Amino acid sequence: MLANPSDKYRPFVPFARDFAERTWPSKRITHPPIWMSTDLRDGNQSLIEPMSVERKLRFFEQLLKIGFKEIEVGFPSASQTDFDFVRKLVDDKLIPDDVTIIALTQSREDLIQRTVEAAAGARNAIIHMYNACAPAFRKIVFNMSKDEVKELAVTGTRLIKKYTGQHPETNWRYEYSPEVFSTTEPELALEVCNAVTQAWQPTPDSKIIFNLPATIEATTPNMYADQIEWMHNNLQHRDCIVLSVHPHNDRGTAVAAAELAVMAGADRVEGCLFGNGERTGNVDLVTLALNLYTQGIHPGLDFSDIDEVRRCVEYCNQLPVHPRHPYAGDLVFTAFSGSHQDAIKKGFALQQPDALWEVPYLPIDPADLGRSYDAVIRVNSQSGKGGVSYLLEQEHGLVLPRRLQIEFSRAIQRVTDETGSEVTADAVYSLFDKEYLSVDKPWKLVRHRITGNPKAKTGQQFAIEVELEHNGKVRNLTGQGDGAIAAFVDALDSDIRIMDYHEHAIGTGTDTRAACYVELRVGESGTGFGVGIHADIVTASFLAILCAVNRHEATHAAESIAA
Numbered sequence: 001m002l003a004n005p006s007d008k009y010r011p012f013v014p015f016a017r018d019f020a021e022r023t024w025p026s027k028r029i030t031h032p033p034i035w036m037s038t039d040l041r042d043g044n045q046s047l048i049e050p051m052s053v054e055r056k057l058r059f060f061e062q063l064l065k066i067g068f069k070e071i072e073v074g075f076p077s078a079s080q081t082d083f084d085f086v087r088k089l090v091d092d093k094l095i096p097d098d099v100t101i102i103a104l105t106q107s108r109e110d111l112i113q114r115t116v117e118a119a120a121g122a123r124n125a126i127i128h129m130y131n132a133c134a135p136a137f138r139k140i141v142f143n144m145s146k147d148e149v150k151e152l153a154v155t156g157t158r159l160i161k162k163y164t165g166q167h168p169e170t171n172w173r174y175e176y177s178p179e180v181f182s183t184t185e186p187e188l189a190l191e192v193c194n195a196v197t198q199a200w201q202p203t204p205d206s207k208i209i210f211n212l213p214a215t216i217e218a219t220t221p222n223m224y225a226d227q228i229e230w231m232h233n234n235l236q237h238r239d240c241i242v243l244s245v246h247p248h249n250d251r252g253t254a255v256a257a258a259e260l261a262v263m264a265g266a267d268r269v270e271g272c273l274f275g276n277g278e279r280t281g282n283v284d285l286v287t288l289a290l291n292l293y294t295q296g297i298h299p300g301l302d303f304s305d306i307d308e309v310r311r312c313v314e315y316c317n318q319l320p321v322h323p324r325h326p327y328a329g330d331l332v333f334t335a336f337s338g339s340h341q342d343a344i345k346k347g348f349a350l351q352q353p354d355a356l357w358e359v360p361y362l363p364i365d366p367a368d369l370g371r372s373y374d375a376v377i378r379v380n381s382q383s384g385k386g387g388v389s390y391l392l393e394q395e396h397g398l399v400l401p402r403r404l405q406i407e408f409s410r411a412i413q414r415v416t417d418e419t420g421s422e423v424t425a426d427a428v429y430s431l432f433d434k435e436y437l438s439v440d441k442p443w444k445l446v447r448h449r450i451t452g453n454p455k456a457k458t459g460q461q462f463a464i465e466v467e468l469e470h471n472g473k474v475r476n477l478t479g480q481g482d483g484a485i486a487a488f489v490d491a492l493d494s495d496i497r498i499m500d501y502h503e504h505a506i507g508t509g510t511d512t513r514a515a516c517y518v519e520l521r522v523g524e525s526g527t528g529f530g531v532g533i534h535a536d537i538v539t540a541s542f543l544a545i546l547c548a549v550n551r552h553e554a555t556h557a558a559e560s561i562a563a
Helices: 039-045 053-066 080-091 109-119 135-142 146-164 186-200 221-234 254-263 285-294 306-317 338-350 382-396 402-419 425-437 484-492 537-562
Strands: 034-037 070-074 100-106 124-132 171-179 208-214 241-247 268-271 443-452 462-470 473-481 496-506 513-522 528-534
Touching: 034 241, 034 285, 039 053, 039 070, 053 070, 053 080, 053 306, 070 080, 080 100, 080 109, 100 109, 100 146, 109 124, 109 146, 124 135, 124 146, 124 208, 135 146, 146 171, 146 186, 171 186, 186 208, 186 221, 208 221, 208 268, 221 241, 221 254, 241 254, 254 268, 254 285, 268 285, 306 496, 382 425, 402 425, 402 513, 402 528, 425 528, 425 537, 443 484, 443 537, 462 484, 473 484, 484 496, 484 537, 496 537, 513 537, 528 537
Parallel strands: 034 070, 034 268, 070 100, 100 124, 124 171, 171 208, 208 241, 241 268
Antiparallel strands: 443 462, 462 473, 496 513, 513 528
């Protein structure tokens, strides 16, 4: 690092003078903004391996379930994959009538035509066009003058109006981004946006969206808020405009920037679940929404099963959510410190069901997000889960998924609470065997037979005939599905949902066995794990499913007796 960084770097100052007209510091957020998810576009383009169509569809369905009404679904002129995905959503009628899809394009006629072609036929669609206006991009990347930048924006706007007009079956809206707004001269951004307004001719009933992105987070959140309020105050025909922000996280303050921007007049926020995106990411919509929730404002998005949302995003993005991620991480409701544990337990003891939330160290009730209190109250074992999982891996080749580590560590804690002594590696494995591997009642696998027909309809490509022992009586069941596991679950119970699945090999050569870990949910119950080990990986997965079901039934029976 340089001894004097000012020789190389200068602080960014958006205005030549102090913006004394600011009013946002005295404002409070009283209602949620319009939310726009760009996970399928901006988030997807930042992945090492972009999502497959299957993963994109799963992510799209999750966004609908959460409650997003505006979803940026792709950059259809940039790749055939994106074009085909947008067409699939439209042609297969997968878009609810109250949801608007958004497609991004640059200001070039062939790209605009292709983008409109991709979204044509949707009930509601937004064409989102951008062009770079910032000085570094004008000089270094495009070699364009300010007037040329403005003309490019106006020309593109007119072309979008022309091509969308050829498809009146779709309710078209328009979004324009003066790209890298965060480092563009405010006067130029205003001039370009006003020129675009004149070209598009929005009305109060059919508003244009001006998105002002902090494409590169270049300064503190308060200065970004100043930029937003200045635009809010000076844009022509403000009553015909939805003012949107798209903060990136280069300085690590995107959430703060978005919140202050809303205080400064922004109507809409674009971002990604858990903040995925180029470089350090987009603004984190989960954190933003739940920040509002903790202030008594419903965000209009449903995160009542935050674990399901996190698992979906981790699967689709192939990126883990950090254990300490706000609200959603595996460890955010876990205290390791004895003083923290004591305060939390006392808070729970005094907390009344309908009273204001006042549990120390917990800004939100974990139950509101579908999380268990166990992770908060039973935390002593958490400090030992790393050692427990290490012993199982080193001595027995078992590589437990993180959430199974947490679940099993509670069983270890019960033993340490009772004995007060050290648990050896052999004792750890013995308890693991008792908790998972030897759980074969009431259901026990006897034999199975699988047949496949790749030409069959979806959901019927695999068929299974399975013989099970249930409380000592033989049961013969049949099922169908897209794979062996799906067919097996179909044979067992339609209320079973597989939430997570892991597998690995134990040993090498002819002695190799498969270890399978399945996290599932029966009905609306909490999730639980099952483990299966067998020389055949399919059989191991069936054993894991039966283990989880047996453990669920045992827990349910114990709760019924206690009640």
